[in-house]
Amino acid sequence: MTPEQLALRDAVRGLLDKHSDVRAAIETPRGYDEDLWGRLCGIGVLPIPERYGGSGAGLPETHVALGELGRTLTPAPLLSSTLAARALLATGDEDACGRLLPRIADGVVAALVWPWDNRETTVDGTARYVLDGDLAEILLLADGVSLYEIDLGEPGVTREHTPAMDPTRRLATVHLAGATATRLGPWSPEVRDIALAALSAEQVGAAARALELTVEHTKTRVQFGRPIGSFQALKHRMADLHVLVETARSAALAATGEVAAAVAKVYCSEAFFQVAAEMVQLHGGIAITWEHDAHLYLKRAHGSAQLFGSPRDHLRRLSP
Template sequence: MTADSLAERAALGETVRAVLRRHADTDPWPVLCAQVGVAALAVPEAYGGAGAGVPELAVVARELGRELVACPFLGSSVLTTLAILEAGNPTDHSRLLPGLAEGTSTAALAWTSAAGRWCPEEVACAVTASGDRCTVDGSAHYVLDGDTADLLLVFADTGHGLALVEVDPDQRGVRRAGTPAMDQSRSFARVDLTRAAGRRLGSGDARPGLRHVRDLACAVLAAEQAGAAARALEITVAYSLEREQFGRPIGGFQALKHRMADLHVLVETARSAAEAAAEPGPHQSRMAAVAKAWCSRALSEVTAEMIQLHGGIGITWEHPAHRYFKRAHGSAELFGPPHQHLARLGRMAGVGV
C-alpha cells in the first residue's frame, strides 16, 4: 500500500462524507453516483467504470455505515456487480456493467433460501437448460433491493454446479415482494420464480466465483459495520459529556471511562480487521471471515452499550440509537452469521468446529 493510495482513499472518504452531510435530508444516491462515481468503483475502466478495488469499496461502505444510509450500494454496486465480474464473460460485462457503473440502473442478486445461510454450497433456485434457453424455479429470500432493482441475477443449481442466470424481473414467472426487516434502512425482498425464462452468464461451474464474491462482500460489509460502530461510539461519548448526574457529566465517572475505553478498543480492532480484509492477497478469504465475525460482534456490543448509556432516550423512536442497534443485529446475519464464519476459520485451520 503506497502513500498515494492511502491519500486517494482518504480523499474518497472525505468526499463521500461531505456529500452525505449536504444531503442529510434527501436521497444522496443520485449525487453519489453522478459526482463521486460510487456505483462505478468495482467496474473495470473498459466498461465505463473506475477500475478500483475492494479497499475503495470498503471506504465508501464505511462512510455509508456511519450514517446508516439506505441505498443500493451494497446490493447492486458490490454484491451483484462482483458476481457479474466473476461469473460472466466479456460479452456479458459489456452488456450489463455500463448501466450499473452510471448508476442509471440497479441490480439484485437472488441467492439464499429462507434459512439465510448465504453458503456457496446451497442456493435457493434451480435452473433447467434446453439449448440456448433456460428456466429458473425457486424462492430466494433476503434479496437486497430485490423488489426495486432493474436487473435480476440468480445463482441457480444446474445439477452439476452453479450458474449465474439473468432473469427479466418483469416477466410473468417472477414475483417480487418487499419483506419487512428489523433494520428499516436495509431493503430486502423475496423473489419467487416459476419457470422464469433466463439467460445464463458465462459457462462452467460458478461456485468458486460465488465463494470469492462472498469473501469480498463480507469484507465490504465489515467496513460498513466498523463505520457504524465508530459513529455509534462518537454519539455515545458526546452524550456522556452532556448528561449530568450529581452535578457532573456522567462521562467523568471512572466506571464509565472504563466502559468507553473498552468500546474504543472494539471500534479500533474492528477498523483494523475490516481494513485487513479489504486488501487483496492469498489470505483474503481468511481475513474476510475474521472481519465478518469480529465486526459483527463489535457493532453489536457498541450499540448495546449505546442503548444502555443513553438511558431512556436510547429506546425512543426519535433518537438514532435504536437504528444503530437494529443495523447491528441485521448486518450480523447478512452473508452468514458470525458462528458460520468462525466455523469456516476452524476448517481452514484444520480444527473440527
C-alpha cells in the first residue's frame, strides 16, 4: 500500500479500536452506530469525487477501510453506499450525481436493488437480501440495462428488515407495487466487478483478524502443561491458514476486471470460511458461546460467501 493508504488504514483502525462495539451496534434499531458512521464518512472512505462533496478517495482507499471494518465485523453501510455511488457515477448523469452524491458523502445511506428483472417504468415485485435496504434514504434499482431511482415517498414502496444468520450484516426485503422508477442512465456491468472486489477486501480483513485471535488463544490456552500453540500439529494448521490469508490478500489486491474480481470472490470466500471454521475448532467449546466472537466470524464468512452470488455461481459463469 502507498503511504497515504497506510495512514488511512491506521486512522480507520484507531477509530474502530476506540468506538466500534459490534454487539452494541447489532442490538440498536438501525443495526449500526450512526455516530461511528458519521466519523468514517468524515475520514473520507467513500469513493466520491471532490466535485460532488467527497474526499476524492478511490476504490483502493475504500477497500482499505472495508478491510478494517471486516477485521472488527463493524456493522456500517460502507459497502452498500459504495456500490450505489459507483453505479451513479457510471451513468454519467451530472444532474443525478450532483443531487445524490453529496448526500451520500455526508453519510446518507444509499442502497442498490440489484439485479432486477422487471424493465417497466412502473415497478412491481420483491427484492430480497438488499444491503441496508430498509434504512436507505436513497434507493437505486438496476435491471441490467439501466439504473433507476425509486421514490421512497410513494405508498407502493415498503421495506422490512430481514433477519439473517449473520447479525452483523443488515439485509432487507424491498416490496415494490406500482412504484415509479426514474431512469438515471445506463447500468455498467463493471459495478458487479466493483462489488466482488470490495467484498473480497472485507473478507480478507476478517479472515486475517480471525487468524490473529486464534494464534493469540493458542499461546495462552494450556493443555498437558504447555500452551497448545506449541504442539506441532497445531503449528502446521495455523501455518496453512496464514498461507490462505496471504494468498487471499493477493487475490483481493489483484481484483481488477471481470475474471480477476470473480476469482477473488471465489478464493476469498473459501479462504475466509476455512479460517473461520478453524477458529471455532481451535478455540474449543468457548467458540460456540455467545460471549465469544468466533461464531460471529463464522456467520459472516457463511453470509458473505453467498452475497453477490455464491462461489459456485461465479465458477459456472466463467466456465467455457
